[in-house]
Amino acid sequence: MRDILRRSLPTNIEIVLDTPATLWTCVADATQLDSAILNLAINARDAMPQGGTLTIRCANQSVSSDTAARDSELIEGEFVCISVSDSGVGIAPDVLPRVIDPFFTTKEVGQGSGLGLSMVYGFVKQSNGLFLIRSAVNVGTTVSISLPRGPDLPSQDATDIARSNPAQQPARARVLLVEDNEDMRDSTAWTLTSLGYDVVTASDGETAKKMIEDRDDIMILIADVMLTGAMNGVDLADFARARRPKLKILNISGYSEKALRAGGTFRTDITVLAKPFSRADLIDALDKMKA
Secondary structure (H helix, E strand, O other): OHHHHHHHOOOOEEEEEEOOOOOOOEOOOHHHHHHHHHHHHHHHHHOOOOOEEEEEEEEEEEEOHHHHHHOOOOOOEEEEEEEEEEOOOOOOOOOHHHOOOOOOOOOOOOOOOOOHHHHHHHHHHHOOOEEEEEEEOOOEEEEEEEEEEOOOOOOOOHHHHHHHOHHHOOOOOEEEEEOOOHHHHHHHHHHHHHOOOEEEEEOOHHHHHHHHHHOOOOOEEEEEOOOOOOOOHHHHHHHHHHHOOOOEEEEEEOOOHHHHHHOOOOOOOOEEEEOOOOHHHHHHHHHHHHO
């Protein structure tokens, strides 16, 4: 995830990764784990508007029965602990117990859905893991997720196996994702990357138009219908189709079909995926485009 994290964070945030070679494997859905780490990194970014340090540490963790008996938040067993720390503004003590509640957010109106931490918490609990958050105002926040230990890997690790079998690594289709909501753009870009796509992004139609003009390697265009600026997603789709007739196009929108029709931005010849959409919804829409 190093490249995804670097693209998701401004240059004034230093990324420190501490992943020891002796780390155990863990049992969890890999895509959900990636999404959890990205969610925590985005929260950390927002907590450091002036910059700072994001530290991701991994460690083996053993919890004895005696320790678990003394702390109701712990479970006996062996885990891999992944902690994401920032040097940001921190969370006030009276607010901290509420941060995992769905739709609760400490961000400004329009800057967050309040679902990030609750989704991470739900993923950890579904994985039979442990979730812990510690924070101090003007010092920073650390979120730790501990996932059950998995089986030991054979002597050749997964990276070596992938490198030794290049035929098993298919070519990655390049997607241009155009979305003016930063959180939505980051989340969708990561989902697409986890599905095997090579993703480039733009935040407005004019930037995307220039990318379509300058690059001939873009195979799929995914654009929000209601983009800020002079060119909306439907205008961009028309431009892209005229210039690249074989380009596959998917529009996404948080508005209903009725609202799009009223605004003159509904087109029967372009597939529209309604927001919010799940990973399965996105897969289904992309599969239909391939057919």
